[in-house]
Amino acid sequence: MHESFGKTQSWRRILLPAIVLIGLFSLPATAWFLFLLLERFSTENLVIIVIMISFVVYFPVRHICDLYTFPMVEIDHGVMVVTEPFQGRQVYALKKITKVKAFLKSVFFLHNGFPVVINLHGLQEEERKDIVTIMVAAISGTELHHANRGGSTK
Structure with missing residues (x-):
């Protein structure tokens, strides 16, 4: 017996998590990291900031893709x-x-x-x-x- 409930690939299901994860977490963190980079620009800081931004953006986007792909x-x-x-x-x-x-x-x-x-x-x-x-x-x-x-x- 295999049953699935909840639409897959439904934009309504991911709207609230997308707003919260990207709008309230990823964008402010990215802006803060870029502000820190502009304050003291160096190659080392650039590498660290790029790594931090990639983690801050990667995990919320991955979570949202899981919500979009799998049934509820x-x-x-x-x-x-x-x-x-x-x-x-x-x-x-x-x-x-x-x-x-x-x-x-x-x-x-x-x-x-x-x-x-x-x-x-x-x-x-x-x-x-x-x-x-x-x-x-x-x-x-x-x-x-x-x-x-x-x-x-x-």
Whole structure:
């Protein structure tokens, strides 16, 4: 069973992280480094500043590319992979998840006895319900098929 939730390559999903990471972190840091370089220009300072700027720009852009490439929630072979802004990718074994509760646009559960909250604001209501259904089915040990989910039980 392979399920993906959350659009890949969606600019809306990366808009807030892009504004925060690039606008509030990378650009001011780059401006500060260039100001320091202009104050005391030398070849050594130029090399150090170029290296610092490349790190300050590289990691936020890499994180934003991950958000753009991977789905928000991916469930495959008993493993749930969650890609959240500012969190990276977390992997959870479905067999080790207990006490699943859906509240507003979030899912609360225990994984290995530790509380976990997943923010699902980027997903549609139907996708959020499907994720909770799959997690509850994994706890009870039943296998769900795509045709059986989300339908009427009458």
